[in-house]
Amino acid sequence: MNAAMIGPMATPTTDVIQGTLDLLILKTLSLEPMHGFGIARRIEQVSRDVFKVNPGSLLTALQRLERDGMLDAAWRTTANSRRAKYYSLTRAGRKRLDAEAADWRRRSAAVSRLLGAEG
């Protein structure tokens, strides 16, 4: 069930690293409220298609974050008059984003330093 969904596209893609999906979702939603597909598309675009978002993982993460009070969800009508579930960041979500982003920067800096030293 958690097997990677390899997309039909030819570009080389990577599954989102375990544990970072939450961070990416929170960051994406910090700009504006968005629906699930929008979030996935934004992550893929900004990462220049390095990351490929698995819809199952995304929807599961959204449900969990919503239940955890990080996100609010509401049904809204889109521009082309379709019903879509829009997610927005709550205050708790913003706090979590700050904490996780700081944590991530610390870790990735450490990893970069290690790789640099090796090279």
Added chain:
Amino acid sequence: MTLVRRLIRGLQALARPERADADLTDEISHYLDLTAEAHVARGLSAEAARRAARAELGNPLALREEVRASGWEHAWETMVLDIRFALRRLRTAPAFTATAVATVAIGIGASTAVFSALNPVLIEPLPFPHASRLVTLEDRNTRGAPMAATLGTYEELNARTRSFEALAAADVWRPGLSESGDPERLEGQRVTASYFEVFGAQPIAGRGFSAPDDRPGAPNLAIVSEGLAERRFGGTRSVVGRQIKLDGDPYTIIGVMPRGFANVLSPATEVWSTLRERATGDFGSREWGHHYELVGRLKPAASVEEASREVLALGRAPTPDFPRPPWANLETGLLVRPLQQTVAASARPALLAVGAAVLVLLGIACVNVVNLLLARGSQRGGEFALRVALGAGRRRLLRQVLTEGLVLAGTGGTLGLIVAQLGVHGLLAASPPGLPRRDAIRLDTPVFLFALVLAVLVGLVAGLVPALGVPRADVLQRSTRRMTVGRKGVRSTLVVAEISLALVLLVSAGLLFRSIHGLITVAPGFDPTNVVTLQVVESGHEFDSDQARLQFLDQVLEAVRGLPGVTSAAFTSQLPLSGEVDGYGFETATRPATAPGAAEDGSALRYAVTPGYFPAMGIPVLRGRALDASDRAGAPPTVVINEGLARELFGNRDPIGQRLRFGPEMGSDRPWREVVGVVGDVRHYSLAVAAPNAFYVASGQWGWVDNAQTLVVRATGPISTLVPSLKRTILSVNPNVPIPRVETMDGFIAATAGDRRFALLVIETFALAALLLAAVGLYGIVSGGVTERTREIGIRTALGATPGNVVGQVVGRALALTLAGAAVGVGGGLVASRLLASMLFGVSGLDPLTYGAVILLLVAVALLAAWEPARRAAGVSPSIALRAE
């Protein structure tokens, strides 16, 4: 906050699953549409874009399940689903389900009921603070058996021991209450001031006793139980400070003990007063009698062993400050043991026997359920194979089978609680009179927990064993036939186990039955036919003088002897088999108590009787004469002794005319008693215990006249009709005497087998249940065997086998299983009979009659169980062999 939100969302999803599903479905289809649109934007045709989007997302239904499965409520939903599936499956096989559930219900119900009786006595600590520090202290007689201590011993222990925080002594007290209602004899205790302190118990109203209340000459104070306060004095609040009359004396009630106070030494007690006695140098006084129960609370640091050592050392080192009479010289040491052990001592063998029996029954029930499930599992082999082939995960299948076992056990367990409730009623009704903590026997929280744990265990066993039959993915390559054959070997073994366990229970029941039969046919030494006894208590000041007491006895006897149907009547100070024990040491003129080693000469039971006691009880006079009217107060003292004592003291010499002194008379300047007669031995303690030494003196010729007396009446015919007129006659002589006990001698004889009867009744019930279960198991396997081999039987018939051959084969198989089970069971029976040893009487644990009868019974039941399958087998038509499977 987060947790609450998670909980609420989960519950919302549970409450309206269709709404949660619809939400997700909408979201997913929206996602799908947008993905497709994105593909269109890249130049794919609408159709191709749609396909690509589907490929990217996968099956929307599976996606929905994946997301939904992440919530906690999903585990719950799966469980509900599994349970519903299990219930549906069980419903499709009603005969199997009913048998299995009934088996589990019997097993769990019986175990739970027995546990409810064992728990408060043997397992649960007594309901006192730091109950493990409570101990009893008992003196020992010359043979080392425990007996009540004297007050002198209590005083010495109290002054000299260091291991105890507090020590207390209690004496039986049965005061007559003649106030606001019928005269009534109360169960009571006279205690030292420390009594309640030792137990750590507080009154719910008023106060407890304090040290000054227990000094000689202190005023009459009483503490009553909550029950008595409500029953007789209209509530606990108003009763404190009230004056009541006990035995004609005014007592002031100073406190009320709550119902929750478990007075385990004397559970029926309703009133307490202080002892206000001190042991003096006068060994003839009642303070030097063995009738005080001693209970102590150890200091937190002291262990039972340390206290035991201290008391033993103290016993060997007498000091002049505490003189000791020969019968309380503490030379044989004192017995210090936990209060719980003392309380449980009498009931322990019976309870343990019943506990072991119920374990065996539970074992049989488990084996039976497993057997049923296996039989069913072999039918389900195909189903499992199919489901595995269709892609069901092995883990999912296992979970389902396990759920089925748990549902079975849960249903059985719930029904088992009803069985347990009935069982508790049955146990209480059948329980021997001495069963301690009777009031604590009920279905309470620990008992419910026990039943729950048991149900889960049975469920795991019932679920896991068939789970072993869940096939691996490669099952389709294997021959299912081979699997069933292998499984049948296991099932045969299980049936053999069941039969052997049933044999253990049947043998136990048989041995107990033979013991009881042996007991009630023991010659008690008296003739119980048509003898009724009434205990009367001469209470109040009108009986202060011995003269008044003797006069009352004479008047009652005269009136009773005039009643139609009465052949003889007499009074005695103690009655055989009644539980009363009153014994004294003795000395002969040739071997006085002061002679070296004379203290070990032992003691004899004292019966102070009126003339006519021997004919009334039917005790034969073997030599000399019975006591008669000439043996009155003031006349030269005489005594009649039993055969055993005569032989022990005088051997072949003629006992008549020999001289003896007893108890308080020993070493004094009182005249010697002349032996005037010898009577037959009488079993006093129990029918199972050999007759003790005994001596009989005239009521008027002892140091005091006992105030509790038992009237013994022998009649020409049935005595039940006589009792009311006997009571009327006694009350017409004096309307104030309570009559606390009315019992026939036959009744006492029946009661002496009470413990065994209790164990027998319970084990007998279990044994019958076990027999039934074993028969069901046997029937199941024999019948299943016939069904599986229908074709083979058909072929054999076609080849010329007669119905006799076929029947012989089926019955032979049942008999082989039964005999194998019996062979194993005999070994178990030998172990069981050793455990039962203390309850057996007059029958060997190897009794061939019992074993033989039980094996015959099993064989008969086996034939019965094989009857229907054998008939079916004989009726198999040869043509069946031609039909395809």
